[in-house]
Amino acid sequence: MSNNEKCTCVECGNTDERMDKLKDILEEYRSIKGNLIPILHSVQKIYGYLPEDILQVVSEKINIPMTEIYGVASFYHLFSLEPKGEHIIKVCLGTACYVKGGQIILNRLEQELNLEVGKTSLDGKFTLEATRCLGACGLSPVMTVDDKIYAKVTLDDVRRILDEYTKVEVDK
Template identity: 50%
Template sequence: MAFKFDWKQNEEKIKQLKEVMEKNKNTKGALMPVLHEAQKIFGYLPIEVQTLISEELKVPLSEIYGVVTFYSQFTLVPKGQYQIGVCLGTACYVKGSQAILDRIKENLNVQVGSTTPDGKFSLEATRCIGACGLAPVITINEDVYGRLKAEEVDGILEKYKG
């Protein structure tokens, strides 16, 4: 799913970002705080936003892109309203998390690292989330579902589709 950045629709957010950059541009190490604020403002860091930051902070776009793709807290695509994380840590994997992941992909017609076209769901495969006693585990935003079986997935997702 390709997302197109709409300059007109984002005018107010761009103004907010410019204020953040103005406040930080003469600060040593400004890139990380500016990227964090930009992601809060836009929900993700499209190339258009990275380019604005590059021009304002006088940091090469390649450096910004490298930072954004290196740190997992940054994203290049918008996240869905509901962010689903499927734990693929050892305990969860051994107890069937791959089948759960496959069921979610099939139910929502979405791939790992992607967002559904309606913007409702994002899917991520995660490593251990520290709930091994509940394996296999998924999270949907702040909700945790443990000791799951693949056949339970459809019912759980229905609660969020409504």
């Protein structure tokens, strides 16, 4: 667990404001039919992903089996069962970006970060994702880091872009 990550463990008794928010959400959605997806969205907004112990609480409180919760959480791409990094890097692999080198950019990021697509770095700094379209085909290849868009990315740009996010931490 990283220094800024709080325990989500229900059994240890270390509750925080997130658990209070979760209880409020479960109460709000308790009697609403089809409540699972909105609850999962709320849990992910609170925790940044869907922690197993929190999903167990959801299961018990709204009386939906864990298998059903996992089925929904793993079916929809928006949900994550693993913690995300501080910075989310997305590389477009849509047709225009792929043709102009999107896969090569993604390969370089994997190499630079020593990280597979869909995984988070051990230090919790980066999560690397491939996406089908970022809606900027005329600027291909395109990648984003969090909400910042990088257009016409070259192999030489990759290290410079990563340094923007690692250098900031050193300067703090």
